[in-house]
Amino acid sequence: MRRFSLWLRGKPIVADSMLAFVLFVLEVFGVTTAESKVAFLAIGVFLPLPLVFRRIYPKAMSAVTLLLSFTATAVQYVTDDHKAEHITLFSLGIMLYTLVAYVGRRDGLWFAAGLVVDSVLSYAAVADKPASDGIFTVMFFALCWTLAEFIGARHxxxxxxxARLAVADYDKERRAHDAVSAERTRIARELHDVVAHAVSVIIVQADGARYALRRDPDAAEQALTTIAGTGREALRELRRTVALLRTEHAPDQLPQHGTAGLAKVVEMMRGTGLAVELELTGELDDIAPEVSLGVHRIVQESLTNTLRHAGPHPKAWVRIRRRDTDVTVDITDTGGVPLDEPAIRIKGSGMGLVGMRERIAVLGGTLETGRSPDGAWQVQATIPLNPGFPE
Incomplete structure (x- = not known):
């Protein structure tokens, strides 16, 4: 039964057709009291018909119903059939309910005014109608209006x-999409920081080994050793990064940061021929892991850019200072190749600075890059010790 009622909710014409048919059947049972049976049955057939489409075309069907009611009053007056009681006149109350519940009070008031006129004409046509009929009619229409108000409020x-559920679903989908986008950005940033650094070192060392292979076999061997070590370190860090991204919490998989990690990066860059001076001020080993990782990646990416773009015999100065509320990172290099000195440059994707800015933005810090007045290239970052992550 419940399934049938749910099915009827989605088929308004079927349900309303059944309602009209029931009214017609009840009307047939009362045909014996009518003096003009043909006129009685004609009214019984046509008066319920607008109910079939009452929820699809409520305004049009209410006008048709009211017109049919006026016609029924006129037929009753012409045939002088005072005893005939049309059960199908209940369709007037049903149509009033439909207008108020599905369209609005304004249209319902217009329909109610038409009902008042029709009732006055009906009582004028039949002079001996009892007052109880009028009271019943008023109570019936009032009940239909009240029920419509309740159902309309429920609708x-x-x-x-x-609507709220739709908005909530949309917000949920948007948050999920934003979370996926943020995660993809984080993965891309981590992989870029790991791979770009290692590949840049490998390319520089491979070019050096190729040039020194015949003239200086020892230098070529040293370059190949650096390539192998850099490749192994990159592979280990890639594995750590992938393991970290696969799990929600994996502190034992974090790469080595802090002063030891910075010293290792600087040592590796020195092995490639980049002269680096490192200056550390304050305790850097007990800061938050995300801040330590941010400092590590900024130094790594900046020195990688120096190796790419600073020309032959590059030099860089790395100064990291912990203050009361933040950590400052200042990386300065020789600023590029003089115009009269040829050099081989490694082309990059241009995502290094973008990745650094994204990382600093996530940590709630600031990043400034550019040339100083003396031509040196500078990267200056400030990261708060207690970063506030966006929701």
Missing amino acids: AYDTEVA
Whole structure:
């Protein structure tokens, strides 16, 4: 039964056709009291018909119903059939309910005014109608209006709840999409920091080994050793990064940061021929892991850019200072190749600075890059010790 009622909700014409048929059947049972049976049955057939489409075309069907009611009053007056009681006149109350519940009070008032006129004409046509009929008619229409108000309020509530649920679903999908985008950005940033650094070192060392292979075999061997070591270190860090991204919490998989990690990066860059001076001020080993990782990646990416773009015999100065509320990172290099000195440059994707800015933005810090007045290239970052992550 429940399934049938749910099915009928989605088929308004079927349900309303059944309602019209029931009224017609009840009307047939009362045909014996009519003096003009043909006129009685004609009214019984046509008066319920607008109910079939009452929820699809409520305004048009209410006008048709009211017109049919006026016609029934006129037929009753012409045939002088005072005893005939049309059960199908209940369709007037049903149509009033439909207008108020599904269209609005304004249209319902217009229909109610038409009903008042029709009732006055009906009582004028039949002079001996008892007063109890009028009281019953008023109470019936009032009940239909009250029920329509209740159902209309329920429909409005259901509509509002459905709208809120739709908004909630949209917000949920948007948050999920934003989370996926943020995660993809984080993965891309981590992989870029690991791979770009290692590949840049490998390319520089491979070019050096190729040039020194015949003239200086020892230098070529040293370059190949650096390539092998850099490749192994990159592979280990890639594995750590992938393991970290696969799990929600994996502190034992974090790469080595802090002063030891910075010293290792600087040592590796020195092995490639980049002269680096490192200056550390304050305790850097007990800061938050995300801040330590941010400092590590900024130094790594900046020195990688120096190796790419600073020309032959490059030099860089790395100064990291912990203050009361933040950590400052200042990397300065020789600023590029003089115009009269040829050099081989490694082309990059241009995502290094973008990745650094994204990382600093996530940590709630600031990043400034550019040339100083003396031509040196500078990267200056400030990262708060207690970063606030966006929700």
